[in-house]
Amino acid sequence: MLWAASLCLLLASAVLGAPTNKPRQKVLLISFDGFRWDYDRDVDTPNLDKMAVDGVKALYVTPPYLTITSPTHFTLLTGRYIENHGVIHNMWFDTTSGQKWPYYQSLFVNEWWDNGTLPIWITAQRQGRKAGSLHFPGTACTYDGETAMIQEVEPILYDYKNETAWQVNTDKVMGWFRDQDLDFVSLYFGEPDGTGHRHGPDSPQRREMVAQVDRQVGYIRESVNRHELGDRLNIIITADHGMSTVLRGGLVEEIILSKIPGFSFSDLSFHLVDYGPSGMLLPKPGMLDKVYNALKGAHPHLHVYKKEDMPEHLHFSKNERILPIILWADIGYVINGYFPVQFNKGEHGYDNQEMDMKPFFRAVGPAFHRNLQVGPFETVNIYPLMCHILGIKPEVNDGNLNVVRHMLATSEATTPETTPEKAQNSIRHNVFTGLAAVGGFLIIVFILSLAKKFTRKSHKDRREDISDNLPEKDEDSKVTSF
Numbered sequence: 001m002l003w004a005a006s007l008c009l010l011l012a013s014a015v016l017g018a019p020t021n022k023p024r025q026k027v028l029l030i031s032f033d034g035f036r037w038d039y040d041r042d043v044d045t046p047n048l049d050k051m052a053v054d055g056v057k058a059l060y061v062t063p064p065y066l067t068i069t070s071p072t073h074f075t076l077l078t079g080r081y082i083e084n085h086g087v088i089h090n091m092w093f094d095t096t097s098g099q100k101w102p103y104y105q106s107l108f109v110n111e112w113w114d115n116g117t118l119p120i121w122i123t124a125q126r127q128g129r130k131a132g133s134l135h136f137p138g139t140a141c142t143y144d145g146e147t148a149m150i151q152e153v154e155p156i157l158y159d160y161k162n163e164t165a166w167q168v169n170t171d172k173v174m175g176w177f178r179d180q181d182l183d184f185v186s187l188y189f190g191e192p193d194g195t196g197h198r199h200g201p202d203s204p205q206r207r208e209m210v211a212q213v214d215r216q217v218g219y220i221r222e223s224v225n226r227h228e229l230g231d232r233l234n235i236i237i238t239a240d241h242g243m244s245t246v247l248r249g250g251l252v253e254e255i256i257l258s259k260i261p262g263f264s265f266s267d268l269s270f271h272l273v274d275y276g277p278s279g280m281l282l283p284k285p286g287m288l289d290k291v292y293n294a295l296k297g298a299h300p301h302l303h304v305y306k307k308e309d310m311p312e313h314l315h316f317s318k319n320e321r322i323l324p325i326i327l328w329a330d331i332g333y334v335i336n337g338y339f340p341v342q343f344n345k346g347e348h349g350y351d352n353q354e355m356d357m358k359p360f361f362r363a364v365g366p367a368f369h370r371n372l373q374v375g376p377f378e379t380v381n382i383y384p385l386m387c388h389i390l391g392i393k394p395e396v397n398d399g400n401l402n403v404v405r406h407m408l409a410t411s412e413a414t415t416p417e418t419t420p421e422k423a424q425n426s427i428r429h430n431v432f433t434g435l436a437a438v439g440g441f442l443i444i445v446f447i448l449s450l451a452k453k454f455t456r457k458s459h460k461d462r463r464e465d466i467s468d469n470l471p472e473k474d475e476d477s478k479v480t481s482f
């Protein structure tokens, strides 16, 4: 019996103490700007389809409002709603001087980005991980005195469509993972947003660009294998927002603020309009109600809100940078100031409940289930998911790991395997060891119960030294090994 017990304990400890051989998990977060959730429905996308078979596909994800590039990307990096991280617009602005800077210039305004919320690069680095970023909005700035260890920002006149450059950038990032052992990298591609704006989401040009994105997804996965990162690299591919067709011509009554009776730009001390379907106004002192009353209800497709009355689901109210009056248009419309000066065929910036504003989401790698389709979730949850895979403690955020945990292969640290064959072997091995241990336990329990019965029956008066002690050990090893 003692012999059987030791064998059993040995087997148990083999399961417990077996070398797990788990490399630390890495994460690559990729954004294809403006890739709407349903863009794969009218284009052949063999590589995205393969990725869904090998990993997880969400039906769609919900971005935070305001659905524009810099604010929503900073939500991916922080897990915070826009009102909480403070990057409330693509444009940095100063209501006192009246200055506003365009998107690209605003990428370098440090105090705009570093407003009290740390992006995942900094948090990872402070917990012993290494982080990098290529072209991802927010990369250029310093947060609480730190930047991502490797940062690369595109030059001002950058061709976001160049497929060769996409491949060069992909291999560069894989090199960072392999040669410099980075744990987290964020990688940004500026398409299909540009094409969606210029030609509209229903155009053949957009479909052609989606085919290019799909080829790139194939290239990325091939590059992972070429760099031998398959056993530890997890890839999340998503986007900042979707895209919607702008209605034009005599078919629609355009929203032109200057034509609205009772409204005057001279009642404002600052405004942000002519920026797609959204706008923000700062009325002069004492003019708030006059401006609000003139605009409210003035156009059937224009929504006008005082900051404090903003609908709760938009989470776009509680920040001192948000101006006192917020405007947004219904799908199909844009907000013009003095004249119609916007000629994009596609736009975003609408209510995040609109299906046209939803991005796609795909994930693949050792941490994720294979061939799993999941329902929609908010993009604030991607941050705690990434922190969990990296094994770092997240900052305060608006996401919840439990919303996305079901995508993970195991809720604890994952056991990565490069190939299905290896995975199968490993499963077989684990099953064998597990069964052997369980079998051992069952045998010993059986022997002990027989022994107990036997000793009770025939030796009632004698001390049962062996069988008294063994069941306790048995209990102990059970607790620790299952």
Ligand SMILES: *[C@@H]1O[C@H](CO)[C@@H](O)[C@H](O)[C@H]1NC(C)=O
Pocket (backbone or CB within 6 Å): 086, 114, 115, 116, 320, 321
């Ligand atoms: C965020 O920016 C605002 C100005 O836009 C400033 O008043 C505030 O102090 C900043 N907060 C932090 C924590 O940097």
Ligand SMILES: *[C@@H]1O[C@H](CO)[C@@H](O)[C@H](O)[C@H]1NC(C)=O
Pocket (backbone or CB within 6 Å): 159, 162, 163, 164, 165, 168
């Ligand atoms: C595209 O990018 C590659 C690699 O960076 C570069 O060599 C090439 O000149 C670019 N092509 C165009 C048309 O700009």
